[in-house]
Amino acid sequence: MSKHIEPFDVEGVRADFPILSREVGGDISTPGAGPDDSTPLVYLDNGATSQTPERVIDAMSTYYREYNSNVHRGVHHLSQEASIAYETAHDRLAEFIGASGGREEIVFTKNTTESMNTIAYSWGLAELGPGDEIVLSEMEHHAALVTWQQIAKKTGADVKFVRIDDDGRLDMDHARELIGENTEMVSVVHVSNVLGTVNPVADLADLAHANDAYIFADGAQAAPNRPVDVEELGVDFYAFSGHKMCGPTGIGVLYGKEHLLEAIDPFLYGGMMIRKVSFEDSTWNELPWKFEAGTPLIAEGIGLAEAADYIDEIGMERIQRHELELADYAMEQLEGFDDVEVYGPPRGEDRSGVVSFNLDGVHAHDLASIMNDYAVAIRAGDHCTQPLHETLGTAASARASFYLYNTREEVDTLLEAIDSARQLFA
Amino acid sequence: MSMGSDMYRQQILDHYKNPRNYGELDDPTFSHVGENPLCGDAIRVDVQLADDGETIEYVSFEGDGCAISQASASMFSGELQGKTLAELDEMDRDDVIDLLGVDISPVRVKCAVLAEIVAQDGAAIYRGEKEDVERSTTEE
Numbered sequence: 001m002s003k004h005i006e007p008f009d010v011e012g013v014r015a016d017f018p019i020l021s022r023e024v025g026g027d028i029s030t031p032g033a034g035p036d037d038s039t040p041l042v043y044l045d046n047g048a049t050s051q052t053p054e055r056v057i058d059a060m061s062t063y064y065r066e067y068n069s070n071v072h073r074g075v076h077h078l079s080q081e082a083s084i085a086y087e088t089a090h091d092r093l094a095e096f097i098g099a100s101g102g103r104e105e106i107v108f109t110k111n112t113t114e115s116m117n118t119i120a121y122s123w124g125l126a127e128l129g130p131g132d133e134i135v136l137s138e139m140e141h142h143a144a145l146v147t148w149q150q151i152a153k154k155t156g157a158d159v160k161f162v163r164i165d166d167d168g169r170l171d172m173d174h175a176r177e178l179i180g181e182n183t184e185m186v187s188v189v190h191v192s193n194v195l196g197t198v199n200p201v202a203d204l205a206d207l208a209h210a211n212d213a214y215i216f217a218d219g220a221q222a223a224p225n226r227p228v229d230v231e232e233l234g235v236d237f238y239a240f241s242g243h244k245m246c247g248p249t250g251i252g253v254l255y256g257k258e259h260l261l262e263a264i265d266p267f268l269y270g271g272m273m274i275r276k277v278s279f280e281d282s283t284w285n286e287l288p289w290k291f292e293a294g295t296p297l298i299a300e301g302i303g304l305a306e307a308a309d310y311i312d313e314i315g316m317e318r319i320q321r322h323e324l325e326l327a328d329y330a331m332e333q334l335e336g337f338d339d340v341e342v343y344g345p346p347r348g349e350d351r352s353g354v355v356s357f358n359l360d361g362v363h364a365h366d367l368a369s370i371m372n373d374y375a376v377a378i379r380a381g382d383h384c385t386q387p388l389h390e391t392l393g394t395a396a397s398a399r400a401s402f403y404l405y406n407t408r409e410e411v412d413t414l415l416e417a418i419d420s421a422r423q424l425f426a
Numbered sequence: 427m428s429m430g431s432d433m434y435r436q437q438i439l440d441h442y443k444n445p446r447n448y449g450e451l452d453d454p455t456f457s458h459v460g461e462n463p464l465c466g467d468a469i470r471v472d473v474q475l476a477d478d479g480e481t482i483e484y485v486s487f488e489g490d491g492c493a494i495s496q497a498s499a500s501m502f503s504g505e506l507q508g509k510t511l512a513e514l515d516e517m518d519r520d521d522v523i524d525l526l527g528v529d530i531s532p533v534r535v536k537c538a539v540l541a542e543i544v545a546q547d548g549a550a551i552y553r554g555e556k557e558d559v560e561r562s563t564t565e566e
Binding site (some may be wrong): 028255362363364365366367370372378381382390395424425 | 428433434441443464465466467468490491492493494531532534537
């Protein structure tokens, strides 16, 4: 981060997101803004989902208003417009993560979890057997952990976990010990959703490939906030979700090297994914459509491509820098308190904008409820990483996660709310 | 209206910091454990019945978790002493929320009802009305 990166106008960015001007605190039974809302929203739950800029909402709304139609098949005008927009969205996402193979390497799924399951069910069930090993890390999200654990049970393969050190970094010596000739798949989170750790994915890819294993990186917490180049990382598979990067919910991306996706049989069967069907047999459509059975996520795909444009226009390096500065400021303040424990790599290291912590004597869920009085939205719980929390020695943690539109003033409100919880429970 | 601060009135905080009926009974008639996956709350409830096999004589609990779950267990264990198993069985979430005397935000209701669920399941298992499970959960 030594090179100079021009900051961007945060207030200007905030104006792009209609929800950020919302107040909250009123009746929750009717969704949306209401007359009793009175406290300005401080949204620090971006690790769970990011907010959506107006132009992404508009892109999807324009699709529904002007060219809503099914894709691939129709010869009529609307279907052609929709097909071109939907197919081009794949190219746009390929470019976003440096996949030079273009659309053939980009499968639209429901989310990161479904991307992971797609490879686990198609490749994993077919290829894994007793004696094979899948290597994960202790900081895996349940999306990877539960998926490979269950595939291992079905196939008789074993799952091994690379340890983390006290600061939440991957123990690479242990990784070198575990990744060996029996390893078939290394599945590792690129950026931890709890610790903010940025894992050395390229080194792990070299290790995996030296042992003739594949590597799948879970980029749910990386693709939204740092430049990702899947070819520089050297990964075979990569997954991320649209809704964490200013896009809509309901869409995720599975990247796979073209020759691998070509060789793997599809996991979901049905319409769109076939080339020729008889009563006896079927052949598969070309990539990536053979992995996109049924009517796909058309509006969502178009929205996600718009989100990629939005992010790239602001500049991914600038977003990364902004997020890290906020996390660093929050950690600096939190570390000043004796009764606060912050998890993950210390300040000054490359990390993401998630800051997970616990306040002595106050359960994370109690803390989150009190934060809600200040309209501060944070996450509390195990963040879909129960085994990691066992390693950390706590059932739950509070997590503030920052994004491009957050400000230092919002961090100050967070700290004020923490102080209020401290006094209430004293 | 802010739900959060309402939820943490003095009574709740007092029971959380100084839980009543906390600990283990020497010779419980039955005891049961349960958890609330939302917060990672876990408690064990010990119940000792009177000679009539129906009246609850003593209740104690031990646990770990958020203020709502632990304060609720503290208050609920006191409420149960002297009640019959039939009365316990008839209680529902509203009884617990009345006992707490505060508005519980919808997502936190599971924390509040943990002790009640554990006690009811424990009693049902003891009477053979429910299949024995190692632990109850608020997710069911």
